[in-house]
Amino acid sequence: xxxxxxxxxxxxxxxxxxxxxxxxxxxxxxxxxxxxxxxxxxxxxxxxxxxxxxxxxxxxxxxxxxxxxxxxxxxxxxxxxxxxxxxxxxxxxxxxxxxxxxxxxxxxxxxxxxxxxxxxxxxxxxxxxxxxxxxxxxxxxxxxxxxxxxxxxxxxxxxxxxxxxxxxxxxxxxxxxxxxxxxxxxxxxxxxxxxxxxxxxxxxxxxxxxxxxxxxxxxxxxxxxxxxxxxxxxxxxxxxxxxxxxxxxxxxxxxxxxxxxxxxxxxxxxxxxxxxxxxxxxxxxxxxxxxxxxxxxxxxxxxxxxxx
Amino acid sequence: xxxxxxxxxxxxxxxxxxxxxxxxxxxxxxxxxxxxxxxxxxxxxxxxxxxxxxxxxxxxxxxxxxxxxxxxxxxxxxxxxxxxxxxxxxxxxxxxxxxxxxxxxxxxxxxxxxxxxxxxxxxxxxxxxxxxxxxxxxxxxxxxxxxxxxxxxxxxxxxxxxxxxxxxxxxxxxxxxxxxxxxxxxxxxxxxxxxxxxxxxxxxxxxxxxxxxxxxxxxxxxxxxxxxxxxxxxxxxxxxxxxxxxxxxxxxxxxxxxxxxxxxxxxxxxxxxxxxxxxxxxxxxxxxxxxxxxxxxxxxxxxxxxxx
Numbered sequence: 001x002x003x004x005x006x007x008x009x010x011x012x013x014x015x016x017x018x019x020x021x022x023x024x025x026x027x028x029x030x031x032x033x034x035x036x037x038x039x040x041x042x043x044x045x046x047x048x049x050x051x052x053x054x055x056x057x058x059x060x061x062x063x064x065x066x067x068x069x070x071x072x073x074x075x076x077x078x079x080x081x082x083x084x085x086x087x088x089x090x091x092x093x094x095x096x097x098x099x100x101x102x103x104x105x106x107x108x109x110x111x112x113x114x115x116x117x118x119x120x121x122x123x124x125x126x127x128x129x130x131x132x133x134x135x136x137x138x139x140x141x142x143x144x145x146x147x148x149x150x151x152x153x154x155x156x157x158x159x160x161x162x163x164x165x166x167x168x169x170x171x172x173x174x175x176x177x178x179x180x181x182x183x184x185x186x187x188x189x190x191x192x193x194x195x196x197x198x199x200x201x202x203x204x205x206x207x208x209x210x211x212x213x214x215x216x217x218x219x220x221x222x223x224x225x226x227x228x229x230x231x232x233x234x235x236x237x238x239x240x241x242x243x244x245x246x247x248x249x250x251x252x253x254x255x256x257x258x259x260x261x262x263x264x265x266x267x268x269x270x271x272x273x274x275x276x277x278x279x280x281x282x283x284x285x286x287x288x289x290x291x292x293x294x295x296x297x298x299x300x301x302x303x304x305x306x307x308x
Numbered sequence: 309x310x311x312x313x314x315x316x317x318x319x320x321x322x323x324x325x326x327x328x329x330x331x332x333x334x335x336x337x338x339x340x341x342x343x344x345x346x347x348x349x350x351x352x353x354x355x356x357x358x359x360x361x362x363x364x365x366x367x368x369x370x371x372x373x374x375x376x377x378x379x380x381x382x383x384x385x386x387x388x389x390x391x392x393x394x395x396x397x398x399x400x401x402x403x404x405x406x407x408x409x410x411x412x413x414x415x416x417x418x419x420x421x422x423x424x425x426x427x428x429x430x431x432x433x434x435x436x437x438x439x440x441x442x443x444x445x446x447x448x449x450x451x452x453x454x455x456x457x458x459x460x461x462x463x464x465x466x467x468x469x470x471x472x473x474x475x476x477x478x479x480x481x482x483x484x485x486x487x488x489x490x491x492x493x494x495x496x497x498x499x500x501x502x503x504x505x506x507x508x509x510x511x512x513x514x515x516x517x518x519x520x521x522x523x524x525x526x527x528x529x530x531x532x533x534x535x536x537x538x539x540x541x542x543x544x545x546x547x548x549x550x551x552x553x554x555x556x557x558x559x560x561x562x563x564x565x566x567x568x569x570x571x572x573x574x575x576x577x578x579x580x581x582x583x584x585x586x587x588x589x590x591x592x593x594x595x596x597x598x599x600x601x602x603x604x605x606x607x608x609x610x611x612x613x614x615x616x
Contacts, residue, residue, distance in 0.1 A: 096498075190404075191539070191540070191541060191542055191543075192539060193539045193540075193541055194541065211522065214519065214522035214523070215522070215523075215534075215536060217536075217539065223612060223613065224539060224613045225613055225614075226523075226536035226539070226613050226614050227536070228523060228525075228534035228535070228536050231499070231500060231501045231525065231532060231534070232499070232501075233499060233501055233502065234499055235499075262616060265616045266616055269616065303616070304531060305531065305532045305533060305534050306533075306534050306614065307615055307616065308570060308573045308574055308577065308611070308615065
C-alpha cells in the first residue's frame with residue numbers, strides 16, 4: 001500500500017458532502033451505500049497524499065464506513081459525527097448510464113453543517129472545495145491560513161439557487177471545475193472555449209470543464225489542454241466520477257507540491273484515470289481494491305492511448 | 309500553395325457522393341452550395357497529396373464548382389458528367405448544431421452511378437471509399453490493382469438497408485470509419501471499446517470511431533489511440549466534417565506513404581485539424597481559403613493541447 005496516513009502529513013484538505021445513497025442502474029439496485037462528494041474525492045486523493053476530510057455524518061453512520069475511510073488512510077479529524085440521520089440520496093440511472101433522475105434527497109444532519117477545520121489542517125497548502133453549498137465553501141476557505149492552490153467543484157443546483165455566493169467562491173479560488181452543461185449555464189455561452197474564457201474573467205487562473213465519458217478540458221493563460229476519458233469496458237455506477245476526478249487531480253498536485261503547467265496536465269490525466277477506475281463498481285468498492293501500482297499501470301496505458 | 313496537382317502523381321483515390329446542398333443552421337440559410345462526401349474528402353486530402361476524385365454530377369453542375377475542385381488541385385479524370393440533374397440534399401440543423409433533420413434527398417444522376425476508375429488511378433496505393441452505397445464501394449475496390457491501405461467510411465442508412473453488402477466491404481478493407489451511434493447500431497454493443505472489438509472481428513485491421521465534437525478513437529491490434537476534437541470557437545456548418553476528417557487522414561497517410569502506428573496516429577490528428585477548419589464556414593468555403601501552412605499551424609496548436 002502506498003497510501004499516506006500520518007496525521008503530521010495533511011497537505012490536502014477536502015470538504016464536501018457525505019451521503020448514504022440508494023442507486024438503481026439498469027443492471028442493479030444498491031441500497032444504503034456510501035457516497036457523497038468528499039467520500040469519493042478523499043478516497044481518490046488518498047492514493048497520492050495525506051488527505052484530511054471535512055464533513056458531517058449522523059449517529060446512524062455505519063462504523064464499517066468509518067473503517068473504510070481509515071483503510072484509505074484518510075485523516076478523519078475534520079469529520080463531525082452529530083445526533084441525527086446522515087444525508088440520504090437516491091437516484092436512478094437511465095439505460096445510457098449518463099442521465100440520472102433523483103428520487104429523493106434528505107439533507108438530515110447536513111442541513112446544519114458548520115464545518116470546523118481542525119488546527120492540524122489549517123496550514124495545509126492544498127484545498128479542494130468539493131461540491132457543497134457555496135456558503136460552506138466560503139466558510140472553509142476563510143479558515144485556511146497558508147494556501148498555495150484551491151480548487152472548487154460545483155453543480156447546476158448552486159448556479160440556479162446561489163449564484164452570487166458561487167461567484168464569490170469562483171473569484172477566490174485558483175481553479176473551478178464543473179461539467180459542460182454547468183459551464184454553459186453559468187456563462188450563457190455555448191462553445192466550451194468561450195465558456196472557459198468567461199469563467200477565467202470571473203477570477204480563477206484556470207478552469208476544468210468536465211465532459212463525463214468524453215473527457216475534460218483545462219483552460220488557463222498557458223493555453224488549453226484536452227484530455228479524453230479512459231475508455232472503460234463497462235460503467236457499473238458513474239456516481240461520484242467528477243468527485244474522484246477532482247480528488248485524484250488534487251492528490252497528484254499535492255503529492256508533487258507544484259502547480260507548474262506540466263504537473264497540472266499530469267494531474268488531469270491522473271484524475272481521469274482514478275475516476276475511470278471508480279466507476280467500475282458501486283460506491284468506493286473498486287477504489288478500495290486498488291493500490292497506487294494499479295493506478296500507475298492504467299496511467300501508463302492511458303498515456304500510450306493519448307500521446308503520439 | 310502546397311497543394312499537389314500533377315496527374316502523374318495520383319497516389320490517393322477517393323470515391324463518394326457529390327451533392328448540391330441547401331442547408332439551414334440557426335444562424336443562416338445557404339442554397340445550392342457544393343457538398344457531398346467526395347467533395348469534402350478530396351478537398352481535405354488535397355493539402356497533403358495528389359488526389360483523384362471519382363464521382364458523378366449532372367449537366368446542371370455549376371462550372372464554378374468544377375473550378376473550385378481544380379483550385380484545390382484535385383484530379384478530375386474520374387469525375388463523370390452526365391445528362392440530368394446533380395444529386396440534391398437539404399437539411400436543417402437544430403440549435404445545438406449536432407442534430408440535423410433531412411428535408412429532402414433527390415438522388416437524380418447519382419441513382420445510375422457506375423463508377424469507372426480511370427486507368428491512371430488504378431495503381432494508386434491508397435483508396436478512400438467515401439460514404440456511398442456499399443455496392444458502389446465494392447465496385448470501386450474491385451477496379452484497383454495495387455492497394456496498400458483502404459479506408460471505408462459509412463453511415464447508419466447502409467447499416468439499416470444494406471448490411472450484408474456493408475459487411476462485405478468491411479471484411480475487405482484495412483480500416484472502417486463510422487460514428488459512435490453507427491458503431492453501436494452495427495455491433496449491438498454500447499461501450500465503444502466493445503464496438504471496436506466487434507468491428508475488428510469483421511475483418512479490418514483498424515477502426516476509427518468518430519465522436520463529432522468529442523473527437524475520435526482509433527482501435528487496432530496495436531492498441532487504442534484517443535484524439536479529442538479541436539475546440540473551435542464556433543461551428544458555422546458541421547456538414548461534411550466526417551468526410552473532411554477521413555480525407556485529411558488519408559491524405560496524410562498517402563503523403564507519408566506509410567501505415568506505421570505513429571503515422572496513423574499523426575494522420576488522425578491531421579484529419580481532426582482539417583475537419584475542425586472545414587466546419588468554420590459553409591461548404592468548402594473555409595478550406596478554400598487555407599493552405600498547408602495554416603493547417604500545420606493549427607496542428608502544432610492541437611499537439612500542444614493534447615500532449616504532456
